[in-house]
Amino acid sequence: MRKKSSISALILLSFFFISYISQALVFAESSKNVKDYLNYLTAEEIASLQSDIDSIKKSYKLDVVIVITDNTQGKSSRDFADDFYDYNGYGIGTRKSGLLMLVNMQNREIWISTCGDAIDIFTDNRISIMEDNVIRHLSNNDYYSACKTFIRDVKNYAYDGVPYGQYRSQSDTNITYADKVSRRIKSVSIYITALVISLGATLILSLSSKGKITINSGTYEEPGSFVLTETRDDYIRESTTRTRISESSGSRGGNVSSTHTGSSGRTHGGGGKKF
């Protein structure tokens, strides 16, 4: 009887344990924003990360996704990250704002993909700094700290907002010729340039239609007859002004957000590093 009860207690315990695990697994599976396909993170860790993410979503209107995998279905880290974000319905608002960190164990590579407002907040510089911070922990196989660091940086930069002088730079490799043409058709500067050139050319040709005077002050001068009899150059006064040299805008490069277009047609920003 005692033995039986101890067995049943064991069964009960194991049942509890299994149910707890399975519950934890279910919870882990239900975590929308942390996808750990290699089970590097514990359920508690995932739950904690998810709650951090939820608070970011609420206060900064940015979706945050963490994906840890060793199978990118043959895609590059960039394409996998972009597609994972686009095809799983991530993103807040109509601009689908948010960012995704892919830890690609296949290539030991990390990629941060941004979308919507996040493209402007997370400039190339900031992404590079965030990746350096994350890689420090990944090199020690400390995946939880890596994720925590990532979320902390996201929160800090989201709080700072878009840096002053930020601009986007389109660096598309897979954009077609037709896309480039259509983008240029919409570009106002081409219309203005064409207008200025056409008006300028017409004006120059119109003014040159009469012919011009080809004589000058020397044409009728008797050679050698010009004599300079008096030359005076008297110094009167001088003045000196000073102006502050404004900081050169050459350092704009730090605030660039490079963008490209994903397979879904949506624009993404981002960058990656090996570890």
Next chain:
Amino acid sequence: MTSVKEYKCPSCGAGLDFDPPSQKWKCNYCFNEYEKDQFDISDNEELLNEEMPELDSYICNSCGAELIADNTTSATFCIYCKSPAVIKSRFSGRFRPRNVIPFRLTKEQAKEIYQKWIKKRIFAPKEFKLKEEVDKITGIYAPFWLFDCKADGFISGEATRVHSWRQGNYKYTQTKYYSILRRGHARYKRIPVDASKKLDDKYMHMIEPFDYKDLKDFSMKYMSGFMAERYDVESAEAVTILKDRVKDYLSERLRGTVSGYSSCSITSKNINISEIEQSYSMLPVYLLVNKYKDKSHIFMINGQTGKVVGDTPLCLPKQILFAVAVFLLVWIIGVFGGALFA
């Protein structure tokens, strides 16, 4: 002595015309060529020094018809028999020119030059490019006063020298001011001033310069085969135009000696023109007057150098078409060409 001179070919008696390429006189019937002193030797042009009376009408020596000419026309053609006719009285006395530059270009060459020139004026209405219009080109010896003079004067003003450098976060700009003065004199020779009211001063000025190497003593023989006008702008009137031009020439010359400054502005100048001497000369010009929309448009070709000037009207539809074409071209290159290299 007749009042109208017509030069006859010593061989066949037909009219002789001056031929620009050979600089000789050519008979259009028997094609004989003559040097200046090989024909009409008996004619003494010294007689021109005396004033001859203006007559009410002149009669063509060849056919006896009355010559139609207004009162400044000095050489023309009989409208009936096309013979060249030179009206002596209009080259006599005070109207006797001292010098002449004979034509270098034939009428055919002048037409070609004009056609090339007008072809490049893409906004010119097509009426200006028609052969019938171009055929109306006429060679005219235009009356000019050629002035020699001396100019003496000064210009003065303020010049600056600007120097800038960097020090720390500041850019320093130092401006030094100088008072400058340049005084000098120069002599000018044979400045041409239009002596005909009929011909537009502006274009007559624009076809300059003439090459004075070809300047010859005047002879009525050069007039044969061309139109000629006598002056109706007195030399005293022309002097005011001359003075303005020479003042500009000398002050420009003096201004050219101011160097080594960042900027220079002339605030005062005073130039005196003296020792003015004029000589009355005939210079060769091809003239074309086109009527377009009830307005006369003058074209002139320097009969010696071939320089063309003229009052080309602009054809608005052509301008618009051109502007639109350039716009489209630039736009297409910008969009399709630019996308290739973007």
